Amino acid sequence: xxxxxxxxxxxxxxxxxxxxxxxxxxxxxxxxxxxxxxxxxxxxxxxxxxxxxxxxxxxxxxxxxxxxxxxxxxxxxxxxxxxxxxxxxxxxxxxxxxxxxxxxxxxxxxxxxxxxxxxxxxxxxxxxxxxxxxxxxxxxxxxxxxxxxxxxxxxxxxxxxxxxxxxxxxxxxxxxxxxxxxxxxxxxxxxxxxxxxxxxxxxxxxxxxxxxxxxxxxxxxxxxxxxxxxxxxxxxxxxxxxxxxxxxxxxxxxxxxxxxxxxxxxxxxxxxxxxxxxxxxxxxxxxxxxxxxxxxxxxxxxxxxxxxxxxxxxxxxxxxxxxxxxxxxxxxxxxxxxxxxxxxxxxxxxxxxxxxxxxxxxxxxxxxxxxxxxxxxxxxxxxxxxxxxxxxxxxxxxxxxxxxxxxxxxxxxxxxx
Ligand code: PMT
Numbered sequence: 001x002x003x004x005x006x007x008x009x010x011x012x013x014x015x016x017x018x019x020x021x022x023x024x025x026x027x028x029x030x031x032x033x034x035x036x037x038x039x040x041x042x043x044x045x046x047x048x049x050x051x052x053x054x055x056x057x058x059x060x061x062x063x064x065x066x067x068x069x070x071x072x073x074x075x076x077x078x079x080x081x082x083x084x085x086x087x088x089x090x091x092x093x094x095x096x097x098x099x100x101x102x103x104x105x106x107x108x109x110x111x112x113x114x115x116x117x118x119x120x121x122x123x124x125x126x127x128x129x130x131x132x133x134x135x136x137x138x139x140x141x142x143x144x145x146x147x148x149x150x151x152x153x154x155x156x157x158x159x160x161x162x163x164x165x166x167x168x169x170x171x172x173x174x175x176x177x178x179x180x181x182x183x184x185x186x187x188x189x190x191x192x193x194x195x196x197x198x199x200x201x202x203x204x205x206x207x208x209x210x211x212x213x214x215x216x217x218x219x220x221x222x223x224x225x226x227x228x229x230x231x232x233x234x235x236x237x238x239x240x241x242x243x244x245x246x247x248x249x250x251x252x253x254x255x256x257x258x259x260x261x262x263x264x265x266x267x268x269x270x271x272x273x274x275x276x277x278x279x280x281x282x283x284x285x286x287x288x289x290x291x292x293x294x295x296x297x298x299x300x301x302x303x304x305x306x307x308x309x310x311x312x313x314x315x316x317x318x319x320x321x322x323x324x325x326x327x328x329x330x331x332x333x334x335x336x337x338x339x340x341x342x343x344x345x346x347x348x349x350x351x352x353x354x355x356x357x358x359x360x361x362x363x364x365x366x367x368x369x370x371x372x373x374x375x376x377x378x379x380x381x382x383x384x385x386x387x388x389x390x391x392x393x394x395x396x397x398x399x400x401x402x403x404x405x406x407x408x409x410x411x412x413x414x415x416x417x
Contacts, residue, residue: 015043127163192233219243
C-alpha cells in the first residue's frame, strides 16, 4: 500500500459523472495515512453528496468562498497554505479552462491559485470534449504552468462513447501522488555543463511510397527526459522519429524517419556528448527493398511475402566507438522483462538499461505514465509508477548518483563563476 504519511491533501471535486468515484478515492487516501480536506464546486453536488464525503474524510466539506462560519475556522488562504498537495479529481473541461485562464471565481479555483503546493488534475470528460482544440490548448497551458496531469484514461465512457476522457482510477491516482518524486522540488542543475543526446519516438520503415512498418511509440518518454535534462542544465539534442509532440523548451531537435536516418544523425552529433540515452523504439528490420511506386493488389488470393533485412543497431554502434559517452538504453518487454533487459545491456555494451514491462496496463508505449527498473552492472533500482515527467527526473537523478563521478565537468569548462 502506498504511504502518504499524514500528508495534507486538499481534494477538489468538480461536476463530472466521475465524481461518483471520489468516495473510493477519499477512502484510499485516508487508508494511506493522508488528511483529506474536500472542496466541492457547486455542480459537483449533483453527482456526490457532501454528507458521504464528510463521513469518509472526517472533516466538513467546504464549497463556499463566502461561508463566514467556515472561513472563521480556517480561512481560504490558510487552507491553501495547509495543503501539501492539491488534487482536483475529476477535473472538468470547465475547471481546466478556468485554471488555465488564472480565474478565481469560486473557492476551489481561488485555492488553486493561492496555494504554494503542487497542483494535480485528473481530467474527466467526454472524448469529443477532451479532443477539442480549446481543451488541448488549456491542457498545454496548464502543463507549462507546472500543473501535473493524471490521465485521462481511454475506454468506454458513461455517455456510451469510447475514447480518451475517463478519469484515472483511484488506485492509479494514489500510486502517482504517493511516488517519492511526486512532489516536484526545485530542479537542481545537476547536469550543468554536460551534453546529452537522446533518441525518441518510433522509426518508420517504408514498404512503398504510402505504406510503412512502425510501432506504437509516441515519443512521450524520450521527450520528457529531454525536457527534464534541459531543465537540469544540460545541452540537449533530441533525435526524434515522427511524433505529434512539441519540442521541449531549450532542446535542439532533429527529425528523422527511418532507423538508418536515426543512425546517421546520431553519429553526426555524437562527438562531444557526455551521455547518450536511447529511448527510441527503433525497428530492428526494414523491408529489403522499398518499392518506388505503390504496390498494386495482385488479386490472386495467394499469400505474399515481405522480405526484411536488419537495420543497424544504433546504440550498439555508439557503444563500439573508441571515445564513447555514458550509454543508457531502454527496453520495452512483454515477458521475463529484467532477464531480457540484462541480456540486451550486455550484448549491446551499455552502461545501464531502463526496462519497462509493457505487458502491464498504462506502462510504456503511448501512456502518460511509466514504471521501470534501472539496471547497471553492480545494481538496480525501481522507478515506481508515476507520470513520465516525474520518472524522467528520478532516472536522471539516479544516473547522476551512480555514474556522476565519470561525468565530472572539467574545471573552467563552465566559465567564471
Ligand atoms: O514513446 P513512448 O510512447 O513514450 O513509449 C516509451 C517506450 C516504451 C518506447 C520506451 O520507454 C522504451 O522502452 N523504448 C525502448 C523500446 C524497445 O523495446 O527497444 P529495444 O528493446 O528494441 O531496443 C533496446 C535498445 O536498443 C533501445 O535503447 C533502443 O533505442 C536501441 N536500439 C534498438 C534497435 C536498433 N536497431 N537500434 C537501437 O539503438
